[in-house]
Amino acid sequence: MNKNYSKNIENFKNSLNIEGYSKNTIDIYCLYLDLFEKYIQKDINNIESKDIINYLSYIKNIKKISSTTINLIISIFNHYYKIYLKKNINIDIKLPKKSKKLPTTLTNDEIKLLIKNTKNKRNKLIIEFIFSTGTRISECVNMKIDDLDFIESVGKVVSGKGNKDRIIILSKKWIEKYRKYLKKRENIIKSKYLFCTSKGANLSVDTIQKFLKESAKQSGINKKVSPHTLRHSFATSLLENDVNIRYIQQLLGHTNLNTTQIYTKVNTNKLKKIKNPLDNL
Numbered sequence: 001m002n003k004n005y006s007k008n009i010e011n012f013k014n015s016l017n018i019e020g021y022s023k024n025t026i027d028i029y030c031l032y033l034d035l036f037e038k039y040i041q042k043d044i045n046n047i048e049s050k051d052i053i054n055y056l057s058y059i060k061n062i063k064k065i066s067s068t069t070i071n072l073i074i075s076i077f078n079h080y081y082k083i084y085l086k087k088n089i090n091i092d093i094k095l096p097k098k099s100k101k102l103p104t105t106l107t108n109d110e111i112k113l114l115i116k117n118t119k120n121k122r123n124k125l126i127i128e129f130i131f132s133t134g135t136r137i138s139e140c141v142n143m144k145i146d147d148l149d150f151i152e153s154v155g156k157v158v159s160g161k162g163n164k165d166r167i168i169i170l171s172k173k174w175i176e177k178y179r180k181y182l183k184k185r186e187n188i189i190k191s192k193y194l195f196c197t198s199k200g201a202n203l204s205v206d207t208i209q210k211f212l213k214e215s216a217k218q219s220g221i222n223k224k225v226s227p228h229t230l231r232h233s234f235a236t237s238l239l240e241n242d243v244n245i246r247y248i249q250q251l252l253g254h255t256n257l258n259t260t261q262i263y264t265k266v267n268t269n270k271l272k273k274i275k276n277p278l279d280n281l
Contacts, residue, residue, distance in 0.1 A: 008045055009033050012084055022159060024138060029076050036077075044080075049090045052077055102265055103232040104223050111233060113219040114212075123211045125178055126195055126203075130227055132171040134234035134252050137227035141203050143194040145182070150175050157253065166253045235263045 005013065009030050016026045037044045039058065040051050056073065059065050081089045106114065111131055118124045130140055139157050148155040153170045185191075191200035208227055216225035223229070231252070238248050249260040 005030055005034050006037060006044075008043065009037070012080060015084060028072075029079070032073050032076050033080060036073075045085065047089070052089075103262065104225075104229050105233045105236045106221070106223065106225070106229060108237070110219070110221050110223075111230075113221065114215050114225070117218040118211065118215040120211070121181055122195060123208075123215070125174070125181055126208060127212070127215070127230065128171070128174050128177075129194075130230040131234055132174055133168040134231050135168060136231060136253075137205050137208060140227065141193075141195070141205060141208070144192045145194055146192065148194070150179065164253060164255075166250065168251060232263070235260070239263055 012033065013026055013030050016029060021029075033044060036052075036055055039055055040047060056070060059073070060070060081087045115124055115127055118127055126140065129135070130137070133155065135143070135157060143155070143157075147158060148170065150170070153172055153175060155168045155170055157166050157168055159165065189196060189198065189200050193200070193202040195203050197203060205227075212225055212227065212230075216223070235248055235252060238251070239245070245257070245260055245264070248263070249257050252260060254260045
């Protein structure tokens with residue numbers, strides 16, 4: 001990611017940092033502003049609304065980006081011009097509708113296969129951790145051992161999405177296996193991270209995505225399997241076990257309940273048990 005931003009964007013970056021935005025959010029905001037400045041070839045503080053419209057049309061048609069990304073970029077422009085610069089630039093564009101795709105989830109049997117066909121002990125524990133806690137991949141790679149309470153079987157996500165902390169629940173079976181793994185690891189590697197490289201650094205997102213893809217292939221799972229698939233599966237599994245959706249919202253760290261309710265549309269197991277009225281005739 002290009003970090004050689006212009007002075008305008010660098011100042012905006014500092015402002016976001018002071019406002020308490022996460023590093024990941026700041027990087028995304030600055031990246032899109034940087035790309036926009038390179039496209040229009042002029043100071044982004046001296047643009048007109050037509051410049052923004054032309055750019056959005058360009059990235060929509062040429063770059064083939066999704067409506068979700070278009071929405072994000074419009075939000076970034078609104079923040080930069082209306083909130084940060086306090087300029088009355090007309091960018092009140094009607095936002096494109098977000099595509100309503102249901103999240104991909106794995107069945108319990110598929111989860112078991114995935115774990116079974118992951119030979120590396122650390123990687124196996126990572127799959128079990130994400131599936132049993134519903135953590136995001138960014139939260140998982142930054143999780144520290146001290147963030148977990150093995151006695152109470154809970155953990156704390158520090159500065160998750162939206163820079164918010166939240167509580168997660170831990171599997172007692174997972175805790176037992178992780179403690180054994182950690183005891184052996186500590187004889188070789190010293191690290192504060194829950195999962196780490198051979199040098200003690202936290203893992204990259206790519207590392208986890210790659211071994212998950214390989215494990216899915218080895219398991220004969222044709223679905224697209226990613227860390228977020230495990231998070232989705234965590235949510236639907238809780239719904240199937242009649243956990244209150246408000247609790248699921250808290251465990252996932254969703255600000256809006258509507259975001260969590262998407263899983264009620266994915267959870268079809270109970271619908272399958274409803275007797276068809278024709279069969280009652």
